[in-house]
Amino acid sequence: MAKLVLGCIADDFTGATDLANNLVRAGMRVVQTIGVPEGPLDADVDAVVVALKSRTIAPAEAIAQSLDALRWLQAQGAQQIYFKYCSTFDSTAQGNIGPVTEALMEALGCDFTIATPAFPDNKRTVFKGYLFAGDVLLNESGMQNHPLTPMTDPNLVRVLQAQCTRKVGLIDHAVVARGAEAIEARIAQLKAEGVSIAIVDAVSNDDLLRMGPALAKLPLLTAGSGVAIGLPANFGLAPSSQASALPKAGGKTAIVSGSCSLATNRQVLDFIQRGGAAMAIDPLRIAAGVDVAAEVLAWAAPRIDQGSVLVYSTAEAGAVKSVQGRLGVEEAGAMVERTIAAIARGLVERGVRQLVVAGGETSGACVQALGIAQMQIGPQIDPGVPWCHARSDAAPEAGLHITLKSGNFGSDDFFTKAFTVLA
């Protein structure tokens, strides 16, 4: 068996596949586990990404879960630890990026680490410590209005310092542009100044690749998924089609979507405009006690023999607000998640073996309903979104192919294009 070299802890499920995808593309064989496994690793891989749902929970709980993941990864032999958070640095005023980073540093006896959410392939760049999403600063990107993690300050040194007791500094672009030796010299200088965590600028993949060798000796890295592209080379691994090899895909195809992001709204519309079979879920009917899952499955049963079906609760902001106003934000979310998860399971029980799930929370609910404990990461569909293969008690013979799409990721034709990648 190959030796596990990189152990990763991700603060949500879709973010975990995003990280795994970048590692695979750079040559690592990777599995993602759903939560901390109870037993030892039973896969021949270079890296494991433990997917938690710790982004917005209380800091003490996020720390406890992350330390639990760390202990498991260490027991499997991981040589370096990677804490993955969102490329938009999603965190509440209390954390959890800072508190989890400091707890991991403490546990690893680590006196210095980096923090960079840069992911240029998805237009997240960091310059002079300021985070841009697309062409605008983070706090002008819509993230300032996020319901759980509003990001109102684009200066990451300030944001992270407010969450940390250790001193936070900056490795700016002028240093990164000069390459690994300059970055290492800057790390030494920052350490001498008492800085323990540095935001690192990166505006391109070249910056991230230059950064890679300078990070080889750090026991802990904290980042979005972008930093991952420069790491496999540190372990002597190079891109190869073998890393993303999955069992052959077959069976019926379906999409379930609970994401209400702008990108997912466009993807749903595109699928419908192409004449795809689609059925919307009305949260108010779920609340009224209608068995919406049974209705949807009865509708889908004859159609999945003819092509992909799409089942979605995806709606525009106004409609979502109105439902939330009547049912409550959490109650509406949980109700829709439960229904979509039951539908996903029902579809797989009816022969779907290639399943697209859109939305982070929605993905969490579906993966749990399908009894998935571990996913092997395969080829990329779009930046940040790979196909995976998983065992599921709903597909007992050969498992299924599944992809978990972050709300904001993917091209408009994602729901059609995804299946061509496995063809």
Ligand SMILES: Nc1ncnc2c1ncn2[C@@H]1O[C@H](COP(=O)(O)OP(=O)(O)OP(=O)(O)O)[C@@H](O)[C@H]1O
């Ligand atoms: N029509 C709707 N009305 C109210 N709530 C909805 C509706 N459709 C979906 N929801 C809820 O909205 C939430 C969407 O979150 P989810 O994480 O799945 O998507 P996202 O935020 O776009 O994705 P990501 O976290 O990857 O960015 C879920 O809790 C879902 O159940």
Ligand SMILES: O=C(O)[C@@H](O)C(=O)CO
């Ligand atoms: O980094 C990102 O943007 C994503 O992987 C993510 O974390 C979505 O929740």
